[in-house]
Amino acid sequence: MDSTSSNTPTSTSQPDWARIDASVKVPVLFFIYAAAAWLVTASVLGFIAAAQLVQPAFLADCAWTTHGRIVPLARNALIYGWGFNAAFAVMIWMVARLCRTPAPKWGATLVGGLFWNAGIKLGMAGIIIGQSTGHFMLEMPAYAAAIMFVSYGIIGAGVTVIFSRRREGNMFASQWYALTAMFWFPWLFSIAQYTLVFGSLRGTSQAIAAAWYGHNVYALFLGPIALGALYYLIPKRVGRPITQYPLAQIGFWSFVFFGSFGGLATLVGSPVPAWVQTVGISANFMLLIPVFAIAINLGVTLLSGSKAGGSGPALKFFKLSVLSFVAVGGLSVVLSMPSLSHTIQFTFVGEALDQLHWYAFASFAFFGAIYFMLPRLIVRPWPSGALVTAHFWASVAGAIMIIGSLVLAGFAQGAAINDIEGYPAFADVVAASSGYLVALALGYLTLIVGHLAFFVNVVMAIYQACFSKPSDSAETVFSAPAAMEVNS
Amino acid sequence: MNRGPYLFLGAFVILAFSWTAAILANQLGYGAVTPYYDDLAGQSFPAKQPGIVARGAQVYTDLGCATCHTQQVRRADLGSDLARGWGERASVGRDYIQEHTVQLGANHIGPDLRNVGARIEDVNSFYQILYSPSEDSSMPAYRFLFEETEITGEVSADALSVNSTTSHQVVPTERARSLVAYLAHRNDTYAYPETNFIPPEPEAEEAADAEEEGH
Numbered sequence: 001m002d003s004t005s006s007n008t009p010t011s012t013s014q015p016d017w018a019r020i021d022a023s024v025k026v027p028v029l030f031f032i033y034a035a036a037a038w039l040v041t042a043s044v045l046g047f048i049a050a051a052q053l054v055q056p057a058f059l060a061d062c063a064w065t066t067h068g069r070i071v072p073l074a075r076n077a078l079i080y081g082w083g084f085n086a087a088f089a090v091m092i093w094m095v096a097r098l099c100r101t102p103a104p105k106w107g108a109t110l111v112g113g114l115f116w117n118a119g120i121k122l123g124m125a126g127i128i129i130g131q132s133t134g135h136f137m138l139e140m141p142a143y144a145a146a147i148m149f150v151s152y153g154i155i156g157a158g159v160t161v162i163f164s165r166r167r168e169g170n171m172f173a174s175q176w177y178a179l180t181a182m183f184w185f186p187w188l189f190s191i192a193q194y195t196l197v198f199g200s201l202r203g204t205s206q207a208i209a210a211a212w213y214g215h216n217v218y219a220l221f222l223g224p225i226a227l228g229a230l231y232y233l234i235p236k237r238v239g240r241p242i243t244q245y246p247l248a249q250i251g252f253w254s255f256v257f258f259g260s261f262g263g264l265a266t267l268v269g270s271p272v273p274a275w276v277q278t279v280g281i282s283a284n285f286m287l288l289i290p291v292f293a294i295a296i297n298l299g300v301t302l303l304s305g306s307k308a309g310g311s312g313p314a315l316k317f318f319k320l321s322v323l324s325f326v327a328v329g330g331l332s333v334v335l336s337m338p339s340l341s342h343t344i345q346f347t348f349v350g351e352a353l354d355q356l357h358w359y360a361f362a363s364f365a366f367f368g369a370i371y372f373m374l375p376r377l378i379v380r381p382w383p384s385g386a387l388v389t390a391h392f393w394a395s396v397a398g399a400i401m402i403i404g405s406l407v408l409a410g411f412a413q414g415a416a417i418n419d420i421e422g423y424p425a426f427a428d429v430v431a432a433s434s435g436y437l438v439a440l441a442l443g444y445l446t447l448i449v450g451h452l453a454f455f456v457n458v459v460m461a462i463y464q465a466c467f468s469k470p471s472d473s474a475e476t477v478f479s480a481p482a483a484m485e486v487n488s
Numbered sequence: 489m490n491r492g493p494y495l496f497l498g499a500f501v502i503l504a505f506s507w508t509a510a511i512l513a514n515q516l517g518y519g520a521v522t523p524y525y526d527d528l529a530g531q532s533f534p535a536k537q538p539g540i541v542a543r544g545a546q547v548y549t550d551l552g553c554a555t556c557h558t559q560q561v562r563r564a565d566l567g568s569d570l571a572r573g574w575g576e577r578a579s580v581g582r583d584y585i586q587e588h589t590v591q592l593g594a595n596h597i598g599p600d601l602r603n604v605g606a607r608i609e610d611v612n613s614f615y616q617i618l619y620s621p622s623e624d625s626s627m628p629a630y631r632f633l634f635e636e637t638e639i640t641g642e643v644s645a646d647a648l649s650v651n652s653t654t655s656h657q658v659v660p661t662e663r664a665r666s667l668v669a670y671l672a673h674r675n676d677t678y679a680y681p682e683t684n685f686i687p688p689e690p691e692a693e694e695a696a697d698a699e700e701e702g703h
Binding site: 052053054056057060061062063066067068069071072130131132133134135136163171176179180183184187188191195200201202203204205206207208209212216220253256257260261264266268269270271272273276279341342345346347348350351413414417418420426427429430431434 | 492495496498499500502503506507509510511514515517518519521549550551552553554555556558560562563566567568571572578579580581582583584585587589590591592593594595596597598599621622624625626627628629630631632
């Protein structure tokens, strides 16, 4: 079978989805729970950091909660806590299903998960007490990183076992993304740790390595897993195969190739060799190719499916996720034009792009995937529809407020810094953007509400799964193959 | 694309290529950059950092000052850093080769600090900024870097002049002292051969003119 003849992950003979889902249930539910808990933590920390920008005295009297430590804590909780746990959940479930192979009875994945989370907690404690390594996205001290590395290996080994026993030889786009991402991360992480934390890089090549690693956590791990989930679930949700599936291959290889250099664009104007900056900008420009290909695959499938009447929270999150993915690609190019970057480099706009990339694209894809996956794992609907609605709208509103206020604050800040006559003292520059930072803090408050709704729903769902029997109707809705999966 | 091995081979090649180009090539390039020996001055630049400065760098790193401050001065055509007096010249790679952990930073929430030691000469001003930064800035106070003690006998020689009262004095801790030594040491005024390049002036002016007309 060649790849073009199978453009949906389902084929005519339906395997026993319920059995596959049941085989991964325990570790996947654990990862979803851990992810949701970290998500709440991250938004609370994000709120504190934003509030400190408005009110510098807030929690400033203790070294543990000083702004310069809260910011990396929030980032680590968001990326390694929420992002990686959600990615593990999606990866394990998706690979088992796409390989049509139940996971072997192997408690180690759960143990790996527990240690991964313990590693993050230890690393964050290290940052709190002042042991940050000072490298972007690698702030956690080496001992915590070592624990995370080993536990990642255990989790990855579990996925590899599933893959090696696969019953379906044909690989769908989702698998390319999920499996390669799974192999890339340990390389990225160990290279970055080895060169930066154990200190063999000199001078500003440290900054290059940190930019390379930090961006590749998105471009080669979280982004691919999010895309894998979108490729897998959008066709299921809308009941149509991927439009123009052959483009997926071009999309995949060009996305990972150019994406792996995209981080270098953040070094424009920095004391690094000029060619590094040129490579970064060109890579971002070339990324328009995969963005275009992937937009056709996913976006057109979504649009044509809307007419067919698909709905539900998963689909809503997927739509916004694809939209943000396209927006990130376009904005990265537009904002690196010299006339704009002259104003916005080294402002809040950089963080706005990160949030768009990371929250509005990747996290929304994970939210959608979890909304699809969890009912099938517990063979019950979500406990509270109201909480689902609250989560959706609060996340959307929060994302718009955060990204919008960061963009406005960044433009105000950048324009003020360049206008020396209008804003001679730095305090004037600070004043120029301070109003928007209030909106930023409010945006984080909104996110806290949404993420709490999500967390409570997840906890209730897991509680029900442990302590009550599913009704017969749930059984048919959530595990009968015909109702759950789309054949085409 | 349906065979695992091809997929993993492709994945490996991409990562290896990216790493070679982005990291290895730079590391080799940097390996060749050495301090510059100035015959007239009889010393090398950048000079080795004294121990207290290196300890101060750790304080700067673990308190996360880099979330708000950059330490890199851009060329005149890329931003207003030089015009704001954040340095006499743009930063170059060689400036950083003596530093254990380079803290370039990525957001101008506060001013660039690469040459703050050349701007602010009085160390007491540094203590003052850390103990009570200006009211209308977003810089937090770092009171925990100081000790407030009762005055018994002599007033300590390095008590802050402003915030001490007749009965109490505010004395910087060891960490504050090394952090201030580090800040005072931020001073890249030495001109290396590579810093004497001429930036693309005419173009920059044209762009500036065009922008002015636009307003």
